[in-house]
Amino acid sequence: MSADVKPDMLLWACERAGRSADALARQQSLCKLPAWVSGKERPTFKQLEKFARATYTPFGYFFLPKPPDEFVPIPDLRTVDNRYTARPSPDMLETIYTMQRRQAWLRETLIECEAEPLGFVGSARLTDDPNAIGREMRRIVNFGNEWAAKIHTWKDAVGELRRAIEQLGVMAVINGVVGNNTHRKLDVKEFRGFALCDIYAPLIFINGADAKSAQMFSLVHELAHIWLGREGVSGFEGIFAGGKEVEDFCDQAAAEFLVPARELIEHWRDVKNETQPFERLAGQFKVSPIVAGRRAMDLRLVDRELFFTFYNEYLGKERSRSKGPGGGDFYNSQNNRVGEMFAIQVIRAAKEGRVGFKDAYDLTGLRGGAFQEYAYRLGFNLP
Numbered sequence: 001m002s003a004d005v006k007p008d009m010l011l012w013a014c015e016r017a018g019r020s021a022d023a024l025a026r027q028q029s030l031c032k033l034p035a036w037v038s039g040k041e042r043p044t045f046k047q048l049e050k051f052a053r054a055t056y057t058p059f060g061y062f063f064l065p066k067p068p069d070e071f072v073p074i075p076d077l078r079t080v081d082n083r084y085t086a087r088p089s090p091d092m093l094e095t096i097y098t099m100q101r102r103q104a105w106l107r108e109t110l111i112e113c114e115a116e117p118l119g120f121v122g123s124a125r126l127t128d129d130p131n132a133i134g135r136e137m138r139r140i141v142n143f144g145n146e147w148a149a150k151i152h153t154w155k156d157a158v159g160e161l162r163r164a165i166e167q168l169g170v171m172a173v174i175n176g177v178v179g180n181n182t183h184r185k186l187d188v189k190e191f192r193g194f195a196l197c198d199i200y201a202p203l204i205f206i207n208g209a210d211a212k213s214a215q216m217f218s219l220v221h222e223l224a225h226i227w228l229g230r231e232g233v234s235g236f237e238g239i240f241a242g243g244k245e246v247e248d249f250c251d252q253a254a255a256e257f258l259v260p261a262r263e264l265i266e267h268w269r270d271v272k273n274e275t276q277p278f279e280r281l282a283g284q285f286k287v288s289p290i291v292a293g294r295r296a297m298d299l300r301l302v303d304r305e306l307f308f309t310f311y312n313e314y315l316g317k318e319r320s321r322s323k324g325p326g327g328g329d330f331y332n333s334q335n336n337r338v339g340e341m342f343a344i345q346v347i348r349a350a351k352e353g354r355v356g357f358k359d360a361y362d363l364t365g366l367r368g369g370a371f372q373e374y375a376y377r378l379g380f381n382l383p
Helices: 009-016 023-027 033-038 047-054 057-063 091-112 130-141 154-167 214-230 245-260 261-271 275-286 289-298 302-322 328-350 357-364 369-379
Strands: 171-175 181-185 195-197 202-205 230-236
Touching: 009 023, 009 033, 009 057, 023 033, 023 047, 023 091, 023 261, 023 302, 091 171, 091 195, 091 202, 091 214, 091 275, 091 328, 130 154, 130 245, 154 171, 154 230, 154 328, 171 328, 181 289, 181 369, 214 230, 214 245, 214 289, 230 275, 245 289, 245 357, 261 275, 261 289, 275 289, 275 328, 328 357, 328 369
Parallel strands: 171 202
Antiparallel strands: 195 202, 195 230
16 A cells, blocks of 8 residues: 655655665665655555654654754754744654653653752852852762862763763763764764753753863863753854853853862963964863863963964864764663663663563663663663
8 A cells, every 4th residue: 555645755855864865776775766755656564664664754644745944942052033043853853752751751751759949059140250150060979179180081071970970960961973873973963962951850862973172171061051041052163152141151150160260360370381282281170272272362371363273273173083973881871871770760660560671772772671771780680
């Protein structure tokens, strides 16, 4: 039985997924796509289901009279005036929807367990001094002076920061792909992270395809969103955000958290005469050299001309390097991709019978043996 789907909807699905009809037609199961697009033939329901999976399109969309107007379901802070010209990708949308489902489940679970709301969520105001908020965030996270200098690698520093944020009760997820699908890599040029605010279950998501030094800054930037109680998706190229008041505030708070003015001024005396002072500071504070340089410029330790000369040279080198989300142990990566705090709540609920195992699989994105093995590594023996 053929499906009554308009050719325009098939072409829209291809464009939405960022793939051409010709490229998709080269897949054996979609070899008849040109005939479907031309209207000469219609796909069967089974063929249409395969096409939906290949384009990451919800199956029901194909039976709408026209393509839906898709929009980012949270405030879009990537550009000025809350507008972003590019169509949101299926990868970004699916990631946000997945995180929203997890947050809703955890919120309900915590309320049922009579958890107390988190007092720091929404405790800051845009009229506050962002530097003071950055220092307050660092105090609550319980990071002392020189904490980053004691950690050898950026990867370890990101892990330490993520765990500390989760200890506050904030879900902190870092992932460079959609779920566990390594064929669906998230695009750093589209977004770097987002925050979902809630007094019981706030959530931070960081694009793990970004450099580790950039992830450090994004983690604290999104944490500042939680402090403000202002959720939204962030992403921009270069050192300046989209010109929004909220983004500027979060940038300043994150800079003071990661590179406190007092500490930077002390270290500047030791590195100012070196050939690569910003790189030295970057290693000390576990941030990118650009963040270190921008911070030095803001504190008037260097002039704008010197900083932007470095900035343009550094960007040229950075773009010549190839980066990716990387590999590693599958189960260890789940602490980042699922979030250890969230995973423990779901596993405990499944073990106690408060949620079915099918729902637990859907919530974590792990199935059968993978869910069991991950639970075991977190200290749970499931039946």
